Amino acid sequence: MKKFKLVIVGGGSTYTPGIVKSLLSKKEEFKISELRLYDINAERQNKVGVIVKKVVEMFDPEVKLVLTTDPEEGFKDADFVFAQMRVGLYKMREQDEKIPLKYDVVGQETCGPGGLAYGLRTIYPMVEMIDFCEKYANKNYWIVNYSNPAAIVAKAMYKLRPNARILNICDMPVAIMRNMANILDCDRHDIEADYFGLNHFGWFTKIRVSGEDKTEELKAYVKEYGYIPPDSRSEVRHNDASWLHTFENAKHIMQMFPKYLPNTYMQYYLLGDRIVKEADKNHTRANEVMEGREKKIFDAVDQYNATGQIDLTQFFTGVHGEFIVEVAMSLAFDSRKRHLVMVENNGAIKNLPDDAMVEVPAYITKDGPEPIRVGEIPTFYKGIIEQQEASEKLVVEAAIEGSYEKALMAFTMNKTIPSAFVAKQILDDMIEANKEYWPDLK
Template sequence: MKKFILTIAGGGSTYTPGIIKSLLLNKEQFKLEELRMYDLDAERQNKVAVVVREVIKEMDPELKLTLTTDPQEAFTNADFIFAQMRVGKYAMREHDEKIPLKYDVVGQETCGPGGMAYGFRTIFPMVQLIDYVEKYAKKSYWIVNYSNPASIVAEAVRRLRPNARVMNICDMPVGAMRNISAILGCKREELTVEYFGLNHFGWFTKAYVNGVDRMPEILEHTKKHGLLLPDMSKVDVQHSDPSWLKTWGNIKYLVEMFPEYLPNPYMQYYLISDHIVENANKERTRANEVMEGREKKLFSAVDRYNDTGEMDTSAFYVGVHGQFIVDVAMSLAFDLRKRFLVIVENKGAIANLPDDAMVEVPAYITSNGPEVVRVGEIPLFYKGLMEQQLASEKLLVDAAIEGSYTKALMALTMNKTVKSAFQAKKILDDFIEANKGYWPELK
């Protein structure tokens, strides 16, 4: 059996133990010769590794684990790289979310100005990562990229490293599919969807179970309850805390107004941004919720283990995040041609959008990459929204490449969550101050 060398770039993420457990649950089919964790923050990575070692000891004790901050050690002869970098960590995420809210604009990690700030920080570190992989890894490498915001990162990579072997993915549609499956009473693997959009900006159009489109049932349920069931903790722990319950619930407003398709949950930030801001706590955002929840729980478990030798295995879990990235990697490794929603260069997949748009659509994942399912033309309302968002994202990448303040201001002004150029300028100027040392200089 072939064995693989796999590197997790961003090894200090609290998601890492869940991803590794998902990998080891598939060890009979996807056997690892060596697992490497790579992160610039050695202290944080070493803490996460305490949990990882326990997972490996329980599930695959012969597996070699390497922790490193050295790119040559991390990527030499690697087959797969799972990229999940968070430049600036949660301290910068807090700025991303709270600065826009100060001006009554959506404050969110990947959407609106906050997502654009995050994207600006991530573009060049992602390019650097690709260069390291190109230099050291096997020529047949695949980078499976979770680094957010995925549309902006994918657009930058398309322009700056067009030949890189990068598969850009996002677990948000898979999370929605998990909810859809639970509502329909079927397994997620039994559900096949039709979907078009950009990352965090799209719509489900069909939901097939055993060849029958059950989208009408889902839309009817969503009008009443959103994408919620009475006890969401039984569906997925990761997406069942208060802010996520609100997000799943808000979809009902969108479906009531626009009943044709089921929107990605993050469309709430663009279509009902006034409602989102009015109901936001400007002093305690999602960043605080994560730092006080998932982050604190995992690192407290590490401290307890160091003190007592007892590991609290409830401190992490395998959710759709870990399962999805492993499923995609296995389809790439073994030419399984499994169907997933992925982010690809359009090239006619959505007939009435530009070929160079980075879109999120269904594709069959082969050892040579994605074979895209063509969507055809999309209706004017959705096309118009997507073109505006595309322009905003492309202008932001222009701003990063050119070091242009004007292009960055255009990008924020173009974004649908921002109401005026005055607002955009105040937010941009605050972001420049907050992101010193992270952003390229703008002139």
């Protein structure tokens, strides 16, 4: 059996133990000889590494585990790179959320001005990572990218590093499909979804279970209950109060626009005023994560160091780790599995620009994704996608050109922001907050 060398970039992420568990659970099919955690924050990575070491011992002690901050050691001869970097950590996510809310605008890490700010922080670190892969990794390396905001990252990488072997994915559609499976009382893997849009900006058009069309049945349920399953089978990551509220909000979108089933992130664009009204401007999702999952994992490390006792199961997130491994396996073995991924449009959605980075079903081969053509989409969906795509395109151009004007255009164009006056206020505050991360904008 072929063995692979795999790097997790952002090894200090609290999601790393769950990804490693999902990866090593597949050792009979997808054997890892060497697993490397690479991060620029050694202190954080070393703490998470304590848990990852225990996961490796539990699931596949034959794997060589390396923790490093050195690019050559991290990427040398790597076959796969799982990227999950968070530039600025949760301290900057907090600013992404709270600065817009100050102006009664949606504060969210990947949507609206927060997403644009996060994108401006992430573009050039992603370029650097690709350059490390080109310099050190196996010539047939694949990067499977989870780093957010995935739509902006994908668009920028196709522009700045068009020959990079990178596949951009997102686990949110899969998490929604997990809830759909719970609603329809089936296994997630039995669901085949038709879908179109941008990342965090899309719709499911058909849902089949083992070939049987369940779309209308599911739409009727979602109109009444949203994506909240009839029992508690959803995994913990998406089962706290704020996520339950997010899944419930899908019913309002379905009641107004019943043609397609929405991605939950559409709430920020279509229900923005309600989202802002219900938000706590002083205590956002970033605070919840820092006080919850972040604190939990680092407290567990401290407890383990003091007592030698640790409960690993609390760190095993489900679809997040499973999905990235499933995609990597399809790339590795040319198995042509069907997944929702981000690709350059090139006619996949007939009436959108060819250079738009769209999220659609594709067959994943050893040479990358083969998108399934969606055809034309209706005017309403086309119009708001074009507006969002233009906002993302402008922010990428702002980063590349160092253009304040294009950044202001990107913020003004975004549907979550009501006027150019508000866009300028938010942008100027974001520039101040991101001084050590953003390209200079003049």
